Amino acid sequence: MTPQLDANGRLRHLLTLEGLSRDHLVALLDRAQAFVDGEAGRSLAGTAVCTLFFEPSTRTRLSFQRAAQRLGADVLNFDASTSSTTKGETALDTLKNIEAMGVRGFVVRHSEDGGVAALAAQAQPETALVNAGDGRSAHPTQGLLDMLTLRQAKGADFSGLKVLVVGDIRHSRVARSDLQALRTLGVGQLRACGPQSLLPDDTTLAGCEVVQDFDEALEGVDAVMMLRLQRERMAQGLVSSLDDYHRGYGLTAARLRRAAPDAVVMHPGPMNRGVEIDGDVADGPQSLVLRQVANGVAARMAVLEALLAPAAGPQYG
Template identity: 80%
Template sequence: MMSAPDAQIDATGRLRHLLTLEGLPRTTLEGLLDRAQTMVDAGEVNARLAGIAVCTLFFEPSTRTRLSFQRAAQRLGADVLGFDASTSSTTKGETALDTFRNIEAMGVRGFVVRHSDDGAVATLAAAAAPDTALINAGDGRSAHPTQGLLDMLTLRQAKGGDFSGLKVVIVGDVRHSRVARSDLHALRTLGAGEIRVCGPASLLPDAAMLAGCTISHDFDAALEGVDAVMMLRLQRERMAEGLVDSLEDYHRDYGLDARRLRRAARDAVVLHPGPMNRGVEIDDDVADGPQSLILRQVANGVAARMAVLETLLG
């Protein structure tokens, strides 16, 4: 089977699926960001997907991503079908592939898929009909490409389109984060000047994933002079796995509060993909403070996902 980066581009160079930001040509990535920004500026609502059915096929819980995709599809005039794994035939043993094929047979052309297994969305894409498009809404630890897009859109709005002078730090559980992977792929593709990655050794991945990044276990040092701080959710199951001693210790070493944020550049911005653990990886005075772009990320998510849906299905 082809890799996800290869499977999403057809022989003509057209984006057929969006499975990952890894290997996505810079022109394609910037084109999606440009289209999303146009939609933000115009407050765009159009009927370009009128008569096209889109299914949010989520095998994992979600709030922001699912609702954002539903909102995006509705604003493009699509017919939106929701799928709830807890009340579906998957509870009777039906495989994800059979579920997908049955819904596709109903005439659904677009699928937004979240799954707990790495590579699950690429497997479904390999079985899709030629006129069916799949969008990865998060698979295992692998990728969350539309989160990466909306994060880059938010950074462009705040810091401009030239990333060459940008210093960005990604903080927290990078090892298990599909968001971090997609953000790293996008930042590299867009030519970010310096990418720093910070967290306890137990929550950082192997060196291959962090190629070209400055790695630190000292949050205070990693914050010095950065233009953007991208916080990650501490997945509490890591405590049960023994990867984190305690929430209190994690907050002491890697929690972002207003005092600590002063080490960053004066106009530094703060991002977080949500859901947030307030008082663990981020404090209220930052999450709700003037440098926080967290709610703008959510708003930008609708535009970014509109751009993807329109590009794949329009």
């Protein structure tokens, strides 16, 4: 039994997509789609949710706040830069103090790998934590919203799809969660592409066909999942220059023509335009970037409901 599941196999926390069953993923995606389709939800009325972010965020923080509000929750917004953490208070003490105020739900972003799981291990039994991104390890709700977006575009059966993940996979928690979800949902073919210096040396790429040449990797794929070049997490020298990176691994309109004619383009944001993706592609007809953002609210509603209002949330099995 994994720490994020209770004795009955229901979600207690959402820390990673690794190890979650296909039934869990599909149930969450189905519930998220119901919210996209307009189903109202006030299942968290009277419940307090705190966005506990120790790293900067735009899309993730705001969409969690919007998701909690749509479910009727009371939302507290924690900003590390203006909090007592600047005076030396630990993340655990911060969590415990906010728990003492009656807060049951925490959405946590942390700079350290495993940082959210460490907090979850010390939380009260009635407290639920959602990993909103920890170090390079996991970003499970981004993985869910990406799968929701891909499912809307290509259908629920992933077995015939060829999906390409491109760029700074070594430093990307998004890539890890996306790859875990794609494998669990039975994608037909997974390809990975990026400079050798930005490919991981662990099991992240298990089951992937690694293609070094970007033009070759694009041939015939149904979805291109671009990744941000995460300069804040990498050592100097891993990329010779941004211009060189764009020449080798930047997605241009000309390059995109190598993919299937109805291929879709995804990017978790924030985008470095002119580095990993050109503006005319990011804003073009094959781009699902803004749909990903919109779907983030629904996917996070499904997760918060499953954790904090299990009777109203998705059923598994």
